[in-house]
Amino acid sequence: MQIHFCWVIPSLLLSVFATPSSAADLDQILKSDLQPLLKTYCLDCHDASSAEGGVALETPASALAMRKDRETWMRALRQVQAEVMPPSDSLEMPAADRAAMIHLIDEVANSIDCGPNVNPGKITLRRLNSSEYRNTIRELTGVDYTPAANFPGDDVGYGFDNIGDVLSLPPLLLEKYLQAAEEIMGQAIKTAPGAQLFSVQRPGENLDDADKYSKRNGSVRLNSYGEVYLQEQIPFSGQFDLRLTAYGDQAGDEPVKIEVKVDGKLQRIVNVPASDPTVYSVKLKLSKGKHKISFTFTNDFYKPAADGKKGEDRNAAIAHVMLSGQSEVDNSKVVGDLPPSHRKLIFVSPSRDRSPESAAAEVIQRFASRAFRRPATDDEIRRLGMLAAEVRSDGGTFDESIQVAFQAVLVSPHFLYKFEQPRQPDADGVYPPVNAFELASRLSYFLWCSMPDEELFKHAWSNSLHDPEVLAGQVRRMIKDPRSVLMVDNFASQWLQLRNLSKSNPDQSQFPEFDDEIRSLLRRETLTFFAAVMRYDRPITELLDGRFTYLNERLAKFYGVPGISGDEFQFVRFNDGVRGGLLTQASILTVTSNPTRTSPVKRGKWILDNILGTPPPPAPPNVPELERSELTGTMRQRLVQHRDNPACASCHKLMDPLGFALENFDAIGQWRQQQDGLPVDASGELPGGVKITGIEDLRKVLVEQQREQFVRCVTEKLLTFALGRGLEYYDKCAVDKIQNRLVANDYRFSELILGIVQSDPFQKQGVRQ
Template sequence: MIDYRPAMAMVYNEGNAVLPAVEPSPCRVAILRYAWKQAKPHWRSEPSWSAVRRVLCTVGMLIVLSIVFSATAPADDADRQATFNNQLLPLLRTYCYDCHGQSDGEGDVSLAQFRSADDFRTHRDLWLRTLRQVQAAAMPPADADPMDSATRAKMVQLIDSLTNSVDCVQHPNPGRVTLRRLNRAEYRNTVQDLLGVDYQPAANFPGDDVGYGFDNIGDVLSLPPLLMEKYLTAAEAIAGQAIVTPPPPRLYRFDKRAVNATGADRYRSRDGRLTMTSHGTVSVRPEITFVGSYKLILTAGGSQGGDEPVRVQVKLGDKEVGVIDVPSEEGQDYELSLRLPPGKRELSFTFINDFYDPKNGIDRNLDLYHIHIEGIERRRSTVTSEEIPASHKAILFVEPGPKRTADEASAQVLTRLASRAFRRPATAAETRRLQSLAAEVRRDGGTFEESIQVALQAILVSPHFLFKVEKPQPYAEGQPAPKVSQYELATRISYFLWSSMPDDELLLMAHRGQLSDADRLRKKIASMLRDRRSNALVENFASQWLQLRNLEAAEPDDRQFPAFNDQIRRLMQRETLTFFAAVMRQNRPLTTLLDGEFTFLNEELAAYYQIPGVRGEQFREVSLQDSPRAGLLTHGSVLVVTSNPTRTSPVKRGKWILDNLLNMPPPPAPPNVPELSKAELSGSLRERMEQHRANPACAACHRMMDPLGFALENFDAAGRWRARDGGTPINARGELPDGTVFDGVEQLRGVLSERQREAFVRCMIEKMLTYAVGRGVEYYDRCAVDEIYALLRANDYRFAFLVAGIIESDPFQKQGERE
């Protein structure tokens, strides 16, 4: 904390002190202008010594801040080069050049070739890999000269400052997001909120690619031709469900050549009819475009025999919809009313009462001539309110009538519909095109409802619906980055928190420009987090951040772990997501995710964990104070995902912690590392891992991962507590390269939640910022990450301030440029 009292003494000229000479700079000029803007109202309203003191206090404090900021701002090019020459270069020569010299760099990495501080920017990827290696204590290797923790910290700081230097005072770059397509979850949620239609495209749409651990990253969400075809099909189906239209008459007509018959040897075709001489079935598969009532006309006759007429059973799929009596020898029409949903539907016709008396020469057969389906023609006024879905009423909020033409009604309907679908006011040109399309449908004999239905299909395949479109803003170098529009900001917020479109209140706030009001914005954020739609943040962010989507593919060996099954798998996932949701909605500190002594269980999962006192199928909060479990690390979902089918994996568990909780991904294994033979590996798992680390090529990767994973060894590969592995007591002790020692998961939690708290919180900031803006976090985002961290630290690291800090940050609210 900076002590401003000496500065204030200088401002008040106490003790004849004077302000130091300060060279004007744009930063200081801006601060002085801000100081006068804040103090001017008091100067005018309080023409007294108190007003003078208030003005001087404000100016003095901000001058000191400007000096402090200037002192800590990134150095110029000469200073950066001096830092490299005088501070970093000696360390590189001592610890790195033996293996990574100019001509013989191991792993094709040569650090000695770089002699300029500018090389850190032009070869940022290489130096970032070097930074991670040093930070994770993977380099220098164990067989090299040892590096003490202070030297390592200094090297990390120097490489970081030269590689990631950014000016946080002079308009930092907020970055630019690639045009983002809606992913499958966002598409489904948006259709649901826009039209009230729950369309599930997951079974038909191609899978969304993943970047930076998430499936909403603009760079990887392409639009292949196959997906465009799926969008066209989906638009037709969705529009058909959202708006009821009268089924057109005489839709389908089939003859004997258009049917499928089972047991064809039992049928005899002659004279344009298909004759069934024994029990059998024929079927047709019409494509039903519109939901509604239909009339089935079956043209049939038959040889009559016995004491009952020929009978035909009619089924829709597996469900019987009626039985038709055919008493006539000659072909006649027989009718049956049907209610058919849209899609390809199978209608089958079964001859169910075959009769044959050879003694008297009596034979009962069925002759089938035609199968005909027609829509029941009706006027809109004859449709009852029960037949019209809520989506139809919401979309067609006005209809043509004596006081309103069809063109006027469609203009009102389509303007509102397109504006909501595009998440901004539709332009006049966009509305005109949609109106013209609707008018063309009506000219071709379509109804008003059908015209809106076709226009809706056009809206649903528009790029302005399928993509989160943002209008590029002019960006002049040296000037502040422009903000996205209020509507674009509303869209960013809603897809971040809800994976869906903005609601009416958020769009109204955007229309009124109220999203620039920090208080109003925070109140809206709070209400959005309380809304059930924020479950999307839990399901789409948390499940990907924690890699819970991999749980479906995890298969603990059923012979070793017979108690684990698919039901337990689902309950484990629900436990973790409910725990995350509780931390979010109760606005708990982020560190609760690491050390929270509670979870959410039902009776079945509690019994699996051997936690007594939980009854019933419903999940409820359960205290873990008398249990070895606490926090995410002891959730069965995490433990199973990070294990092998037959045993635990300290490597996977340690890597999971480094990747997802500390944002320190270990470097990839060096190429051509030989596997240890079975003869070299013996003893317990720990002993085998230690033998593995004895290989210098392996030690660099495992020095950080293995100790973290060993702390979780009391939990088996299926997530249950154990004291022994076979006949061997569990050894859960671990020691990190920096000398930190812990024994078991409880002490590991302490290390993570206390000593590594800043690393964990910054990891969460970067992970959620990546998810929120749809791109990877870059070096120039450091300013925003620092500001969000400061906000969290000042507010006890509570969850809501993480969300608010991200939404208020420059990367979220502004458009910069890609570097």
């Protein structure tokens, strides 16, 4: 097969030899050269009033305005490059006009001064996401806090869940953080040897007798003298902390009141003036045995509407209840050894020569500095020391006082968020770098999804991390460190959409061999393959054409690969001309299929999204999904009919042939030669008339003809993940530089990582434009 393939021309190649024009020159080029072409070939269908396919190309007022809407113009550029636009039933565009439009859109939309004054971009204040929180807690305290996996889900932006713009802090998550701090420090520091810990919690809607009342958003709503309760077997006697999250519909001249009783005996009347969920704390002394803790709404109030005034109705609502405590023990009886985490965190204690205040300050200074990922200030150490002193003044031990101070650290915004100092450019317009501690934190959360380790902190304290040789050495060390698997898991699983594998449910009657174990093994195969390309510093193009993978016995049988035994994953080289690279791995082939059959559309769209970085626009709202349409015939025939709709043709002309090239892989990624008794047709025609058949042709097209587009896609995805923000038009300078570095260094994975961490967006903090 001969391939002459140019349906997506990387804008990098168009602008390599271009000299950035001045703003006035670009505005003139826009007005005199580009606008006439747009008017002739585009605006009849894509002006503001028509906007066919959801694309409006209203003539921009200036080159700057065009760059700010760069995403739309890059989509238009790709369509013109692919010869999809203008459509075949409109005015024909001569080759010279097409080449001119491609060049002009690129020149105006991508012309950026990449000198020393380029804006490195501003990173929004970022909260630790659930994965980063768990990893950081483990590194900081030695406690693997598994309940973090059940925190409220993190929102996703630009394809990733570490994007600052979408990581909010809802009240429920704050409550989880408070609970987590107490439980984590209870495990890390053994304040009373032999003590037992107890904790139980329930949403309001799950309390006993809650079914008698109405429920809303997890809360139970109580009417007149309504009562719900929590009945638990308490394993020991001791002091317990009851946290009641409640609110109410307020009416009349007093707040909602809730009686808290234990076994029918009143313990406290809780005033609930809040109209939104608020935590109220009640101390309870409980003996060992079964206890019923009840909550009764006692002051109902109702005033009907009269004289044109609205009626009033007071009601109570309980959103959540948590009961926790620690058994009473004789502290003089030492039972067992202290956990390693205790000895690591409390490394000095009061003595004849060291006061409790001095010892506490030393312990707190180290913990808070590591938790905040920068030197704790004198004021922070002083205030945490005062908190510890209060505990001791109330009869608590030194270790108990440190435990409480550390709990306060774990709910501090300086722990939960990645703070960075705002910076302004100097008199010459050049942005200064972030400080060494901020760089260490950026580096560790990029490559480990966790806090810096001792070696990174050492280089931050000595201010040597900005040295290019030191930084490169740290990057190579971190890639080889086992903790880099955390980056692989978080980046690769989101880039490749492997998290959707948990939602894929192939039809069991057609695919009985697909079960939860296979689902887990498929995900592990892809992540292990990605990790090998990274750790062994292979060219990133091997993600597409690497003729190897890692399998165990069960997965080898699934693929039909002989000679593999045991549960451990083993290196396997393919020589069949079929398997090799991400596109042939069953994890991705399953994610891009329907439960009963393959989906060429989903597979083609996945390639455009994640391999070429050219996502198609959303389908028009007035066009039904293919599965729900009234089209008839084979899948290929139905897609041909679907493409007859002008609103669908342009995207399907790109997607469908890519997806059909993978038709030899069924809906769970197993190889097939026939479908429904007929030979599989894996042929397709790409824009420009290029014909391909099957995976070999597709792989060759992507690796040989679209290599730069793939490399740019991976660069942009990984840079987005590393920065925790979406890319802006001015990030093109950094992307171009990284891509050129890769071209010059055989596309080695380490060069991609080094290019990112040495780039201005990673090393500096700018402003959002």
